[in-house]
Amino acid sequence: QMLAADGAPVSLWAREEEVANAINTTRRNAVYLPDAELSPSIVATSELAAFAGYDTLLIVTPAQHLGSVMGGALADFAGDAVLCAKGIEAGSGRLMAEVAHDVAPKAQLAVLSGPTFAHEVAEGLPTAVTLACKRGDAQWQRLSAQIARPSFRPYYSDDIVGAEIGGAVKNVLAIACGVVDGLALGQNARAATIARGYAEMLRFGLARGAQAETLSGLCGLGDLVLTCSSTSSRNFSLGRALAKGTPASELMASRRTVAEGAFTAPVLKALADDMGVAMPITDAVCGLLAGKVSVTDMVRDILARPLRTEMETP
Ligand SMILES: NC(=O)C1=CN([C@@H]2O[C@H](COP(=O)(O)OP(=O)(O)OC[C@H]3O[C@@H](n4cnc5c(N)ncnc54)[C@H](O)[C@@H]3O)[C@@H](O)[C@H]2O)C=CC1
Numbered sequence: 175q176m177l178a179a180d181g182a183p184v185s186l187w188a189r190e191e192e193v194a195n196a197i198n199t200t201r202r203n204a205v206y207l208p209d210a211e212l213s214p215s216i217v218a219t220s221e222l223a224a225f226a227g228y229d230t231l232l233i234v235t236p237a238q239h240l241g242s243v244m245g246g247a248l249a250d251f252a253g254d255a256v257l258c259a260k261g262i263e264a265g266s267g268r269l270m271a272e273v274a275h276d277v278a279p280k281a282q283l284a285v286l287s288g289p290t291f292a293h294e295v296a297e298g299l300p301t302a303v304t305l306a307c308k309r310g311d312a313q314w315q316r317l318s319a320q321i322a323r324p325s326f327r328p329y330y331s332d333d334i335v336g337a338e339i340g341g342a343v344k345n346v347l348a349i350a351c352g353v354v355d356g357l358a359l360g361q362n363a364r365a366a367t368i369a370r371g372y373a374e375m376l377r378f379g380l381a382r383g384a385q386a387e388t389l390s391g392l393c394g395l396g397d398l399v400l401t402c403s404s405t406s407s408r409n410f411s412l413g414r415a416l417a418k419g420t421p422a423s424e425l426m427a428s429r430r431t432v433a434e435g436a437f438t439a440p441v442l443k444a445l446a447d448d449m450g451v452a453m454p455i456t457d458a459v460c461g462l463l464a465g466k467v468s469v470t471d472m473v474r475d476i477l478a479r480p481l482r483t484e485m486e487t488p
């Protein structure tokens with residue numbers, strides 16, 4: 175919608191035929207973006223094969239489905255594939271660009287990530303993002319010319335891994351902030367969770383080869399602050415619901431939209447454990463999601479950790 179608002183032609187693939195039909199006939203996506211009126215220049219379809227010949231695709235599937243979508247009809251896609259999913263693939267532990275490279279090796283990969291609540295972007299409210307380009311400046315020139323708008327500012331980065339880790343880790347931390355909010359633990363506790371969560375993001379990111387500057391930018395700290403501050407976030411809202419004592423399995427079964435942090439948390443913990451990176455808030459979220467600890471025990475355990483230096487390294 176952001177790209178199409180000025181009349182630019184946009185083709186949109188929807189997995190569900192009824193969603194594609196509704197977009198074409200009513201200009202609404204009542205299921206996934208109910209409040210936005212969509213531009214007439216958006217044409218939706220549930221057939222993916224036609225997209226294989228496009229120059230540029232924004233890949234906006236949930237993280238756990240990126241491999242099956244790109245590895246199917248898009249396996250030979252050779253244009254620019256801008257990855258927007260925020261997560262780590264369960265089972266394989268692969269970041270999204272690793273998944274995409276494995277299933278569609280000819281695609282020229284970039285990662286778009288940052289503080290971007292969809293309903294605000296669709297409304298045309300000012301938004302800034304990191305656009306990390308694997309193919310460097312030439313790809314950035316190509317993509318920024320297509321994607322930038324007066325109210326949508328991409329910033330260049332060459333750090334694909336950093337952009338991916340920021341977006342994946344902040345979702346897990348937003349669940350923790352939702353718990354803090356749901357338990358009414360106060361604004362101090364929320365700020366502490368953001369800052370100590372950022373320390374986890376930084377430790378994990380540096381261990382995986384990300385640049386610290388990327389993690390302190392839009393796709394890292396920027397998105398962390400957004401997602402940890404608002405009930406517009408599905409991950410934050412999931413944390414708030416967990417704080418009321420509803421089991422994660424029940425909450426996940428009842429939702430149609432995606433809370434990526436719930437899928438990323440266990441695989442993030444496994445990767446961090448393998449590398450010897452301390453991620454206590456992530457560990458606590460995993461315990462809660464798995465039903466191994468109650469919210470009360472989770473908070474007690476976090477507060478009872480031994481006192482230490484703030485700049486702890488792995
Ligand atoms: N909504 C937002 O504000 C933002 C979302 N993102 C990221 O974009 C990605 C997609 O999220 P949303 O568009 O919000 O999703 P959503 O929660 O609005 O909807 C879920 C989507 O998953 C699709 N889906 C369900 N099962 C599938 C399958 N087996 N294969 C392929 N697709 C399937 C549904 O058709 C639907 O389009 C996520 O990684 C999310 O973190 C990134 C920035 C902002």
Ligand SMILES: O=C(CO)COP(=O)(O)O
Binds near residue numbers: 407408433
């Ligand atoms: O990534 C997002 C905003 O940048 C959306 O956050 P949620 O997936 O938690 O709703």
